[in-house]
Amino acid sequence: MAQVSMTVNGKAVSGEVEGRTLLVQFLRDQLRLTGTHVGCDTGQCGACVVHVDGEAVKACNMFAGEADGAEVTTIEGMANADGSLGTIQQAFQDHHGLQCGFCTPGMVMSAAALLKDNPNPSEAEIREYLEGNICRCTGYHNIVKAIQAASDAQ
Amino acid sequence: MYDFELVKPSSVADAAAALGDEDAQALSGGQTLIPTMKQRLAMPSKLVSLAGIEEMQGVAVSAVGGIRIGAATTHATVAKEVAGSYPALAALADGIGDPAVRNRGTIGGSLANNDPSACYPCGTLASGATINTNKRAIAADDFFVGLFETALEEGEIITSVDFPTPSAANYQKFDQPASRFALVGVMVAKFDDGVRVAVTGASESGVFRWSEAEAALNGNFSADAVAGLSVSADGLISDMHGSADYRAHLVGVLTMRAVAAC
Numbered sequence: 539m540a541q542v543s544m545t546v547n548g549k550a551v552s553g554e555v556e557g558r559t560l561l562v563q564f565l566r567d568q569l570r571l572t573g574t575h576v577g578c579d580t581g582q583c584g585a586c587v588v589h590v591d592g593e594a595v596k597a598c599n600m601f602a603g604e605a606d607g608a609e610v611t612t613i614e615g616m617a618n619a620d621g622s623l624g625t626i627q628q629a630f631q632d633h634h635g636l637q638c639g640f641c642t643p644g645m646v647m648s649a650a651a652l653l654k655d656n657p658n659p660s661e662a663e664i665r666e667y668l669e670g671n672i673c674r675c676t677g678y679h680n681i682v683k684a685i686q687a688a689s690d691a692q
Numbered sequence: 693m694y695d696f697e698l699v700k701p702s703s704v705a706d707a708a709a710a711l712g713d714e715d716a717q718a719l720s721g722g723q724t725l726i727p728t729m730k731q732r733l734a735m736p737s738k739l740v741s742l743a744g745i746e747e748m749q750g751v752a753v754s755a756v757g758g759i760r761i762g763a764a765t766t767h768a769t770v771a772k773e774v775a776g777s778y779p780a781l782a783a784l785a786d787g788i789g790d791p792a793v794r795n796r797g798t799i800g801g802s803l804a805n806n807d808p809s810a811c812y813p814c815g816t817l818a819s820g821a822t823i824n825t826n827k828r829a830i831a832a833d834d835f836f837v838g839l840f841e842t843a844l845e846e847g848e849i850i851t852s853v854d855f856p857t858p859s860a861a862n863y864q865k866f867d868q869p870a871s872r873f874a875l876v877g878v879m880v881a882k883f884d885d886g887v888r889v890a891v892t893g894a895s896e897s898g899v900f901r902w903s904e905a906e907a908a909l910n911g912n913f914s915a916d917a918v919a920g921l922s923v924s925a926d927g928l929i930s931d932m933h934g935s936a937d938y939r940a941h942l943v944g945v946l947t948m949r950a951v952a953a954c
């Protein structure tokens with residue numbers, strides 16, 4: 539076991555992990571931040587996307603020990619300080635960008651990473667950026683619309 | 693996944709020492725190794741993370757001209773940093789997997805893994821790059837030995853890769869949409885002393901140079917020069933995503949497209 543410390547959604551946290559403990563397991567099982575989902579566990583679906591030091595990564599494909607000392611943001615960190623939905627989250631609700639909601643945390647985190655680098659993406663850029671986020675419900679159309687709306691609103 | 697000890701050295705020398713242990717293995721971006729460990733196809737007792745080794749990070753103009761890329765540099769960083777100096781290589785890096793994979797996966801990990809459908813082995817071979825390790829420098833022509841096999845010895849660490857910059861180059865990747873690797877990929881690079889053509893995703897023995905196309909393009913650098921050429925389907929990969937014949941056809945088409953885009 540090893541000690542890890544990191545900042546998650548602005549709060550300093552620490553815990554004991556095994557070498558093999560994945561970042562997503564640390565977030566979900568130890569910190570009880572269960573908004574980050576595990577869809578495939580093979581790095582394909584993007585349900586587990588979080589930001590590590592400002593960059594989108596798949597939390598199922600990184601060890602907790604590798605995030606020692608890092609700044610991590612999860613879907614729980616996307617809401618406004620008063621608990622209301624953040625701009626991207628609100629846009630997903632307004633544009634019906636989700637059905638079952640399983641892929642949504644990863645979609646929102648990927649969208650946030652895209653808009654940070656490219657505040658006004660074209661539809662094609664949005665679709666290409668979401669290549670690693672799989673949704674089995676919505677057919678992507680409303681997800682893309684939601685991200686376009688969030689881009690306009692920001 | 694079996695448990696292991698994670699160590700994070702800050703120098704190549706310390707990493708090499710840690711890799712001296714039996715059953716120790718290098719961990720770079722983990723985008724291939726972690727899924728492999730989940731399947732218990734790899735069971736290291738110690739993982740030596742290379743991510744914190746400063747001397748293995750980043751892109752620099754090398755002493756011999758061209759570009760030196762640290763082995764632990766992510767695909768996303770390469771895509772950004774060589775966009776001006778070697779646009780075809782930047783585009784190759786920018787087309788690997790998806791954004792989250794590119795934020796973790798590294799050039800050193802990709803080369804050491806030598807997946808038969810991977811992009812970097814193709815870009816490295818077409819460029820006639822040199823792979824530097826903690827022990828020696830290996831020419832790309834000698835590095836890729838076969839399916840998932842390289843010239844690396846046990847515990848040897850790729851530290852950087854030197855790319856000469858071609859006067860023109862282009863990488864054409866025909867996506868395998870499920871894995872997002874190349875169903876077939878072709879890189880054409882034109883240097884003052886000749887043209888190099890490398891093919892990934894096609895052969896059962898991994899990345900290879902298509903010398904017939906190189907000879908034709910050395911005489912006449914145009915898509916027409918390769919229009920009549922074809923590779924044999926013998927020894928090409930055949931799976932549910934594409935037959936050997938289909939891949940052989942793609943090699944020709946993608947080579948023409950790459951030349952036309954140069």
Ligand SMILES: Cc1cc2nc3c(=O)[nH]c(=O)nc-3n(C[C@H](O)[C@H](O)[C@H](O)COP(=O)(O)OP(=O)(O)OC[C@H]3O[C@@H](n4cnc5c(N)ncnc54)[C@H](O)[C@@H]3O)c2cc1C
Pocket residue numbers: 580581582717718719720721722723724725726742763764787788789790793796797798799800801802804805807809810811812844848849850851871872873874
């Ligand atoms: C969803 C998905 C899509 C992908 N799509 C593509 C694609 O389109 N094209 C493509 O080319 N690749 C693709 N990949 C693979 C990706 O590029 C990996 O990042 C890469 O193959 C391995 O690099 P890594 O840094 O993650 O290495 P790791 O997974 O950490 O390591 C891979 C192997 O290399 C060894 N190793 C790592 N670094 C070194 C070093 N410096 N010296 C010696 N040995 C070392 C490790 O011990 C291990 O055996 C994809 C991966 C995923 C998950």
Ligand code: FES
Pocket residue numbers: 575576577578579580581582583584585586587596597598599
């Ligand atoms: S759960 Fe991580 S990519 Fe699917």
Ligand code: FES
Pocket residue numbers: 635636637638639640641642672673674675676
């Ligand atoms: S909303 Fe159900 S998987 Fe995307």
